[in-house]
Amino acid sequence: xxxxxxxxxxxxxxxxxxxxxxxxxxxxxxxxxxxxxxxxxxxxxxxxxxxxxxxxxxxxxxxxxxxxxxxxxxxxxxxxxxxxxxxxxxxxxxxxxxxxxxxxxxxxxxxxxxxxxxxxxxxxxxxxxxxxxxxxxxxxxxxxxxxxxxxxxxxxxxxxxxxxxxxxxxxxxxxxxxxxxxxxxxxxxxxxxxxxxxxxxxxxxxxxxxxxxxxxxxxxxxxxxxxxxxxxxxxxxxxxxxxxxxxxxxxxxxxxxxxxxxxxxxxxxxxxxxxxxxxxxxxxxxxxxxxxxxxxxxxxxxxxxxxxxxxxxxxxxxxxxxxxxxxxxxxxxxxxxxxxxxxxxxxxxxxxxxxxxxxxxxxxxxxxxxxxxxxxxxxxxxxxxxxxxxxxxxxxxxxxxxxxxxxxxxxxxxxxxxxxxxxxxxxxxxxxxxxxxxxxxxxxxxxxxxxxxxxxxxxxxxxxxxxxxx
Numbered sequence: 421x422x423x424x425x426x427x428x429x430x431x432x433x434x435x436x437x438x439x440x441x442x443x444x445x446x447x448x449x450x451x452x453x454x455x456x457x458x459x460x461x462x463x464x465x466x467x468x469x470x471x472x473x474x475x476x477x478x479x480x481x482x483x484x485x486x487x488x489x490x491x492x493x494x495x496x497x498x499x500x501x502x503x504x505x506x507x508x509x510x511x512x513x514x515x516x517x518x519x520x521x522x523x524x525x526x527x528x529x530x531x532x533x534x535x536x537x538x539x540x541x542x543x544x545x546x547x548x549x550x551x552x553x554x555x556x557x558x559x560x561x562x563x564x565x566x567x568x569x570x571x572x573x574x575x576x577x578x579x580x581x582x583x584x585x586x587x588x589x590x591x592x593x594x595x596x597x598x599x600x601x602x603x604x605x606x607x608x609x610x611x612x613x614x615x616x617x618x619x620x621x622x623x624x625x626x627x628x629x630x631x632x633x634x635x636x637x638x639x640x641x642x643x644x645x646x647x648x649x650x651x652x653x654x655x656x657x658x659x660x661x662x663x664x665x666x667x668x669x670x671x672x673x674x675x676x677x678x679x680x681x682x683x684x685x686x687x688x689x690x691x692x693x694x695x696x697x698x699x700x701x702x703x704x705x706x707x708x709x710x711x712x713x714x715x716x717x718x719x720x721x722x723x724x725x726x727x728x729x730x731x732x733x734x735x736x737x738x739x740x741x742x743x744x745x746x747x748x749x750x751x752x753x754x755x756x757x758x759x760x761x762x763x764x765x766x767x768x769x770x771x772x773x774x775x776x777x778x779x780x781x782x783x784x785x786x787x788x789x790x791x792x793x794x795x796x797x798x799x800x801x802x803x804x805x806x807x808x809x810x811x812x813x814x815x816x817x818x819x820x821x822x823x824x825x826x827x828x829x830x831x832x833x834x835x836x837x838x839x840x841x842x843x844x845x846x847x848x849x850x851x852x853x854x855x856x857x858x859x860x861x862x863x864x865x866x867x868x869x870x871x872x873x874x875x876x877x878x879x880x881x882x883x884x885x886x887x888x889x890x
């Protein structure tokens with residue numbers, strides 16, 4: 421469980437909270453940046469300049485090990501291989517993966533424990549919940565090796581930009597670093613060991629932005645690490661107040677970086693924005709190099725691009741993990757969409773180039789009664805809601821939200837209580853929540869799922885003084 425939603429953290433004074441944040445940072449440093457991390461990073465620094473065939477051979481070797489491991493230790497794959505009359509010896513090349521069927525979130529959601537390797541020590545793995553593209557929590561497990569591997573991939577990308585780990589940075593993400601009922605600054609907490617200033621995404625408003633500006637200027641960071649919607653919102657609020665923050669580096673992740681968000685942030689923050697795409701399931705990683713182009717990282721997973729019917733150069737990402745031994749997932753379809761590029765990047769790395777990532781979009785903001793704009797609704801469901809299949813948020817009035825849910829057979833009042841508590845942890849106790857149980861949630865004409873719908877534009881934007889374009 422995240423420390424930020426524990427009663428002890430929420431009810432502690434600021435100085436105790438900052439101690440907890442720093443101790444958390446120290447723990448991350450010890451566990452995620454030790455000898456194993458340094459070895460992985462050393463290997464990644466070498467492999468980025470390998471030839472196409474050397475990278476393919478690296479994947480063959482890692483895939484062979486993962487196939488054998490899944491066969492020996494995953495109950496799901498043990499049964500599947502038996503049903504298909506396959507053994508690890510039948511997988512001699514990457515193309516042999518096609519002997520296995522694709523799996524989806526639906527397959528894993530109902531059987532997560534079945535995918536968990538039987539030989540892992542549960543004390544040394546991390547259980548996380550991801551709401552994904554349908555707002556339906558999915559439980560996945562990660563081992564320490566895969567966590568270190570992702571951190572090393574990010575460190576390599578930051579090095580491409582020129583960022584040094586000892587440089588100070590501001591972190592603006594979905595964690596409720598400051599309890600939602602706090603109305604006055606500080607809206608931030610410092611991590612002394614990771615040289616980071618965590619700032620709350622849930623207290624951003626026209627009234628509060630000057631507090632943020634002054635604290636960030638005082639802290640003197642060189643980098644901003646953020647989710648695109650929050651970074652974009654902060655840039656808009658700064659522009660509205662006529663304030664200017666310059667960063668040397670801006671790194672985004674966890675949501676799709678929209679072209680207008682990237683362009684606006686680059687102009688307002690005076691630097692290039694570099695984006696990273698990863699999955700909670702650890703089945704694919706894609707990141708921007710210093711030239712601003714997306715590349716698939718072949719060391720982390722075998723990423724398959726599945727053509728979409730009737731859409732030229734557009735593909736769904738399916739992936740096979742090469743590094744997460746806690747929960748091997750083979751040929752897992754993510755539901756995320758990419759478009760291929762025909763250009764070869766001038767960075768000279770032999771990684772496949774992607775033009776854009778089009779899945780998991782977050783563009784709307786929930787508006788609170790006190791004028792805050794919250795665009796991170798998917799993060800509110802990172803909890804064990806086993807009996808909630810899908811969710812959709814709809815705002816039709818200031819401070820009020822309707823949640824449409826598709827429920828499983830075991831859904832109870834306790835599940836609804838957990839759902840309401842989770843939302844209030846982020847939006848505050850004064851938010852009015854209406855829960856509506858439905859049999860299904862309609863898709864758009866294009867077949868896409870919209871997790872958040874704002875009807876404020878049509879109904880009350882002009883008439884409510886707390887909600888104006890800025």
